[in-house]
Amino acid sequence: MKRIQFEAITLAAVCTDLAKCLGSKVQAVRQPNENEIVLELYGKGEVRHLLICGHPEFFRVHFVSRRPTTLPSPPQFCTALRTNLVGLHLESVTMVKSDRLLCLDFEGWRLYAELMGKHSNVILVNENNTVLGAMKWVGRSKSKRPIQPQQKYELPPVLRDRPDLSEFAGPPTGIEARQVVAEPSAWKPGLSMSAGAYPFDLSATYSDWVPAESISRALEDFYLVEVQRQEVESKRSWLSSQVERVLLAREVALASLLEAREAGGKAAKWQHYGELLLAYAGMVGEGSETTDLFDYDGSPLTIKLDPGLDAKDNALRYFEKAKKAKGRQGLVSEQIERIEASAAALRKTLAEIEEAHSVQILEGIEEEVRKNRWLHEQPVAKGGTAERPYEGHKIREILGPSNYRILYGDTAEANDYLTLRVAKSNDYWLHVRGHTSAHVVIQTHNQPDKVGREVLLAAAKIAVQHSNQKHAGYVPVDYTLKKYVRKPKGAPKGTALYVNEKTLHVEG
Secondary structure, eight states, X not given: OXXXXXXXXXXXXXXXXXXXXXXXXXXXXXXXXXXXEEEEEEETTEEEEEEEEOOTTTOEEEEESSOOOOOSSOOHHHHHHHHHHTTOBXXXXXXXXGSSEEEEEETTEEEEEEOOGGGOEXXXXXXXXXXXXXXXXXXXXXXXXXXXXXXXXXXXXXXXXOOOBOOOSSOOSSSOOTTOOSOOSSOOOEEEXXXXXXXXXXXXXXXXXXXXXXXXXXXXXXXXXXXXXXXXXXXXXXXXXXXXXXXXXXXXXXXXXXXXXXXXXXXXXXXXXXXXXXXXXXXXXXXXXXXXXXXXXXXXXXEEOOTTSOHHHHHHHHHHHHHHHHHTHHHHHHHHHHHHHHHHHHHHHXXXXXXXXXXXXXXXXXXXXXXXXXXXXXXXXXXXXXXXXXXXXXXXXXXXXXXXXXXXXXXXXXXXXXXXXXXXXXXXXXXXXXXXXXXXXXXXXXXXXXXXXXXXXXXXXXXXXXXXXXXXXXXXEEEEEXXXXXXXXXXXXXXXXXXXXXXXXXXX
């Protein structure tokens, strides 16, 4: 069910209560989180706490019955409010242009609460209309109406051409009330826990509608549950995506190991192919990708070849494949058992995440996930804002064998960025020889000698899969250290020259 939005009519209802606090003194300012501030107002022998929230989804203003906590280190905006407003009296309450823009005047200082979705903000200005503080600073590159210190405050350009509303004796007639048929004679607030709070009786629309003593109480009761629910869902979604990402990597690695185990069962066949190639070496054409021979029992047989090798070397290659397939069966079985256990643990964790019903439980699961090193967190800039991964370039990541991270570019521009900006000197760099392919990088943590052949083969397969040779027979993939790779000056995007390479042959 769609949530009832915090509309202008709802703000007008809140202002009806707020107008009763005219003359009250600001005793304290608290900031529970980055999107909320709370003014403690004292007047007529009563202390009330006014919450102003600039959250892009939960933007609102209302009184709260519980004294809020505050951040251990008050942000700059909170400090500015404390410095300039504490001790002053509330002189006027205005809805600017009768819209969701609240203006509170405090003896020459003015606090604007712009309650407008993702553009919501709270701004402090002085008697000269100069901005001295804001919950969110907005630069010129992000808006035609920047919010910057020491600049003149301007109203949002989207406001309708209406008069200001500053009389709150009852419901204003100049604001249309959604879903209200009859002309209301007074506020009749209530809430539906499934939909939200509203200043009029909507019991005919919502079966779980409950009347409330005030619009502030209705809003407080609803958002207390709704915000927590959204926090749980947001935390659940983020944590699930992290675990699912690792599970996918485990499943990819497991598929590769199962393929290797299956290949071990082909050792006898490959040994046989090698023997046949030696026996019929004179019948194998040079540069062919396949050869058609007769088995010892007279049945026809087609054998794939590396066109760059002669019959003897192809036979030796099959003997080597058979030898390696036999030799690594014990290691492969051990790895399969380990990865299957890890995948089972990940699936169990996903089930626990799905069943969790509180942020506290999810935080406990997150701690376990972190201990298991299943989290993949993007770096955070100095200002505290998460950076876009790879500056928005289409670079993909795969967790390869032995937990080595393998990166590859989706476009020529991404290939350039990966090779020239992301890859370190001692990372492995791979590319299909002589053809267009993705640039592939294995992050070695400056220890390339510890990277096993299975990791190189996994990366080589990625290069082939993202090349124009993915449907070919055996594809040569060159690999070298990134320090031996360069881009010629003026060359097209994605072009690279390299030396000191070695070559793997991967089946397309």
